[in-house]
Amino acid sequence: EATYFDLDKEAIANISETGEPNLEAIAALNPDLILTTQSLGANSYTLFSQIAPTVAFDIDERVEWRGLTRLCAEALNKQSAAEKLSADYDAKLAQLKSELSQPPEAIETSVVIFLPNEIRAMGDNSFPGSILSDVGLSRPPSQMGKADLRNISIEALDQIDGDVMFVLTPQSNTALADRMRAEIESVQANPLWQQLSAVQNGSVYDVELYWVFGNYIAADLVLEDLMVHLTETI
16 A cells, blocks of 8 residues: 555656755656646646646535545546555545444544644645544544634643544654654643643543645555554443
8 A cells, every 4th residue: 555655756746845846846847738726826826837748626625625536537537546546545444444343433533743832733624624524533622623723822731632632643754844743742741741641541542744735545554554543441
């Protein structure tokens, strides 16, 4: 199975170090077609179109990543490959549900990311939120029916509590990753952290940043994490 760590480096090009697409890097690839989403804005579409024919999908890849894959497959005439990805995901989803020792709605599941000077809970309107919804897992009130809850104060840590908590923890050696790990250590050293139910139950799990990526490769890895932590401990 492909992961972010073993993709063909000759077939995959890095077109961004900052989050903004590098137009020179894209142009250097001499693409025949550019696929993107309208979330990048009309200006990006105009610039991309100067490089190659461009299709900008009107879709939210954070929660509609399955639909985005289907649209890309239609544009590339690879519908059968997309159908297999979808079927494999559904099969793994069914396996996870069958191995839970209790109904998924009985497991309140929190997803948290600690950024420099910011505690953020990832809501339903996020990539991991969409997968937890597919599983049928319940969410803390702070993460239900909404996008990310940002700038949570240390005094309001109870808003990120749940039966289970997944903490997005980078494994890379970048400066940002170092600062994120320092933020995690700072919060976890606070006495309020120890009062959380998930902490007291030993149900806080570190997971990698593929939890924020909206595609089938990442979704497969997220389901594997859920399989390990929810079926062995719940």
